[in-house]
Amino acid sequence: MRDAIADETYSRRGVLRATAGTAAAAALGSAATGSAAGQTDFDGWFTDDAPGGTTDNYDGEVVDRTGEDEVTVTVGADGNGGTFAFEPAAVRISPGTTVTFEWVSDTHNVAVESQPDDAGWEGHDPIENSGFSFSSTFETLGVYKYYCDPHLSVGMKGAIVVAEGGGEQEDAVPAEYGDWFTDDAPGGAVDNYDGETVDRTGEDEVTVTVGADGNGGTFAFDPPALRVSPGTTVTFEWVSDTHNVVVESQPEDAAWEGHEPIENTGFSFSATLDTRGVYKYYCEPHLSVGMKAAIVVGPAPAEDGGGGPAGTTTPFSPLLGTVFAGAVAAAMLLPVLAGYYRRDQPETPEYDDGVEGEPGAGTQEAPVEEPVEELDHDEYDPMGTAALVAVYFLILVAMWVFMYFVEFLGNELTVIG
Amino acid sequence: MEIHRFEKLWLVASLLLIAGFVATIVYGAVGAGVAMVDNSGGQVAASDPTASSDFRDPGVYQTGDGEYDVYVVARQFSFTPGSGTPIRVPEGSEVTFHIASRDVTHGFNVVGTNLNTMVIPGQVAQLTVEFDDARSYHVACNEYCGAAHHDMTGTIEVVPAEDFDESEVAEA
Numbered sequence: 001m002r003d004a005i006a007d008e009t010y011s012r013r014g015v016l017r018a019t020a021g022t023a024a025a026a027a028l029g030s031a032a033t034g035s036a037a038g039q040t041d042f043d044g045w046f047t048d049d050a051p052g053g054t055t056d057n058y059d060g061e062v063v064d065r066t067g068e069d070e071v072t073v074t075v076g077a078d079g080n081g082g083t084f085a086f087e088p089a090a091v092r093i094s095p096g097t098t099v100t101f102e103w104v105s106d107t108h109n110v111a112v113e114s115q116p117d118d119a120g121w122e123g124h125d126p127i128e129n130s131g132f133s134f135s136s137t138f139e140t141l142g143v144y145k146y147y148c149d150p151h152l153s154v155g156m157k158g159a160i161v162v163a164e165g166g167g168e169q170e171d172a173v174p175a176e177y178g179d180w181f182t183d184d185a186p187g188g189a190v191d192n193y194d195g196e197t198v199d200r201t202g203e204d205e206v207t208v209t210v211g212a213d214g215n216g217g218t219f220a221f222d223p224p225a226l227r228v229s230p231g232t233t234v235t236f237e238w239v240s241d242t243h244n245v246v247v248e249s250q251p252e253d254a255a256w257e258g259h260e261p262i263e264n265t266g267f268s269f270s271a272t273l274d275t276r277g278v279y280k281y282y283c284e285p286h287l288s289v290g291m292k293a294a295i296v297v298g299p300a301p302a303e304d305g306g307g308g309p310a311g312t313t314t315p316f317s318p319l320l321g322t323v324f325a326g327a328v329a330a331a332m333l334l335p336v337l338a339g340y341y342r343r344d345q346p347e348t349p350e351y352d353d354g355v356e357g358e359p360g361a362g363t364q365e366a367p368v369e370e371p372v373e374e375l376d377h378d379e380y381d382p383m384g385t386a387a388l389v390a391v392y393f394l395i396l397v398a399m400w401v402f403m404y405f406v407e408f409l410g411n412e413l414t415v416i417g
Numbered sequence: 418m419e420i421h422r423f424e425k426l427w428l429v430a431s432l433l434l435i436a437g438f439v440a441t442i443v444y445g446a447v448g449a450g451v452a453m454v455d456n457s458g459g460q461v462a463a464s465d466p467t468a469s470s471d472f473r474d475p476g477v478y479q480t481g482d483g484e485y486d487v488y489v490v491a492r493q494f495s496f497t498p499g500s501g502t503p504i505r506v507p508e509g510s511e512v513t514f515h516i517a518s519r520d521v522t523h524g525f526n527v528v529g530t531n532l533n534t535m536v537i538p539g540q541v542a543q544l545t546v547e548f549d550d551a552r553s554y555h556v557a558c559n560e561y562c563g564a565a566h567h568d569m570t571g572t573i574e575v576v577p578a579e580d581f582d583e584s585e586v587a588e589a
Contacts, residue, residue, distance in 0.1 A: 215564070216563070216564030216565075217493075217563060217564055219564070241520075242492055242493075242519070242520075284495075284501065285492065285493070285494065285495050286493070286494065286565070288494055288565040288568030288569075289494070289564045289565040289568075377419055377421065378419075378421065378422065381423070382421075382423055385423070386423050386426075386427075389427045393427070393430060393434070396434065397434070400434075400437070400438065400441075404441050404445075405441075408445075408531065409445065409449055409451075411529070411530055411531050412530060412549070412550070413527060413530035413531060413532050413546055413547075413548070413554070414449065414450070414451050414530075414531045414532075414546065415451065415452050415453070415454060415531060415532060415544045415545065415546060416450045416451070416452055416545050416546060416547065417452050417513070417544070417545035
């Protein structure tokens, strides 16, 4: 039944009705807040029933970005068997939101499949490469379906839902961490943060493990991103050695001090967080491996997408890989090809030692010349060799002086005991 | 065997060069006072050096006029003191470093100088050095010690004597 509501909501007519009637608007609202919203299938747009077949990177989840002024969709992100995905595949935004499409790989476009009747979105038909971007502002409520023309056949399809409601909760605190979990912040990326904010709202006591497995050792806070209700007591429990909890930032009127002394396994301390907002903290000894975390105090905005979009990286280009593999194969084939090309060349003739009766006239010896003048052993002065040896000596002495007296002793600070 | 007089010449020159090499090593040890890091630092508990009576809490201690002891604990991935707060000593002082590791083998290398030692768990690396100029030095760990080995650095600040804050010296 919930699915039926959702389907209806996102069919074009359903949306039109939703804008007209309050009952349908309520359905839309519930769809936006409930989990049913994530199950919509856009009339099969992401399935085999539509042109291009299944969109692998669409997991049934409509990423909720309502209430935000600007939303970014990555074009050519990893997915669908290559860099053939829109990320996120399906996103829900509020009317008036500006969506920026950013190309992160080559030869993609944004072709519009369908959109609400009175909308005039044109997408971007010309095929563009990495680095290109364009923005569109979506005012008309409804569902916009689009795809990448060159890669439709692998399922590079996307959808944007423009809907009222959701996100506009008054006391909600969005899980916005800025670049805290990325390479741009001190300490670099946090490996054990997968973009998910663990929701523990409504509980009085929540535990964070300090020194859990992660980040290349026992250098993780678990969970790295946590949402609790105001007034929750958060207990930090050490499960490995030499960690502390240093507060990076917190809401303006909060005064959490963390725990700066470095503690070992078995230690724990508690903090009651009353002020709404985002608290960021880290472990000082292990900041450099990304031992960072954050706590959000306050209820989630409706259908919180759980933090920002994950960064897209393309560590290895398939095209370059193919070119490289081809070059290696060609280099290995070269001797074979060369041998084939030279197959008609005559073999090297055998050495003719000039023995009578055998083919060839033999090789002529050069005539032996008599010496003009003979010298005794000590009468000859090998001045050239002497000069060469002298030069070698000079080089040796220069290197010795430089290395020992300049490089070593001249290096100030010398261990004297 | 007949040896050409030119050959005799450069044979003698080679021997003189070798004698020169040996002489410079002797000069370094006797004249310039160059010493090697040895095992004189003593032993400590491998996992908690400061628990041993031979190793003080990390910090700078004054032991005499212009003489200081610096106790440094190395661990994944920082020097204490050094990484968070710099090691500060006055200019012209003779400083003895006592460095111990509390987890794995680390290195203690004052970059661009001859100060360089391995820090082995359970042993105290001890080295004495004179800081003549007021300037700062970087310290790097040069023994691979784990995921963030490359970030394990520290700072030594040699400050002019009049700027040195005596209150930074730990109580002996």
